Amino acid sequence: MNRPPKGGDHGLTHCAIECRDLDRTIDFYRRFGGFDVVHRRPGIAWISDRTRPFAVVLVERDEVRPLGPFAHLGCACRNRSDFDRLIGAARAAGVLREGPHAGDGPAGTWAFLDDPDGNTFELSVGQAVGEAVGEAVEPTIVDDAPREGPVRRPVV
Known part of the structure; x- marks a missing residue:
């Protein structure tokens, strides 16, 4: 995994979802996404597939508002047999809620699963997110200078 620079992270670091039963939800994401717990305290767990510095933050609550029906977490499988x-x-x-479907263009083949609280979890194979990001014509980052709205400049 790529290590973040010392002194803090930069860029997209996490997303957070609510769950009723932390252990049950951890088991689901471990089984279907290969996620491990990388941080835990009462009522909260950070899980990651350890392929990049990104975590899904699970927050235990009595009442949850699940992602969906289309909003989802997406996880690419290594190969078709997996x-x-x-x-x-x-x-x-x-x-298994929906699929599998053979998608157009970079979408690959995908299916939607329901986690224990009804959050939508997508499994896919053959998606080309890394390729699309790598081929972006002018990757940009937000300049920290105080201005009206974000100012973008090329990554060097």
């Missing part, structure tokens, strides 16, 4: 195995396991566990 994807097919996980889709079979999701179907057997009763958590």
Whole structure:
């Protein structure tokens, strides 16, 4: 995994979702996404697939507002056999909501699963997010100078 610079992170670092049962939700994301707990305290867990400095923050609550039906967390499988195995396991566990579908362009093949609280979790294979980001014509970062709105400048 790429290590963040000392002194703090930069860029997109996490997203947070609510859950009713932290242990059950951790088990779901471990089983279907390969996530590990990287930080835990009462009622909160940070989980990561450890491929980049990014975490999903799980917050235990009595009442939850799940992502969906389209808003989702997306996780790419290493290969088609891993994807097919996980889709079979999701179907057997009763958590496969939709798919698999063969998408257009960079979408690859994908399916939607329901986590224990109804949050939408996408499994995919063949998506080209890394390729699309890598081929962006002019990658930019936000300049920290105080101005009206964000000012973008090329990454050097």
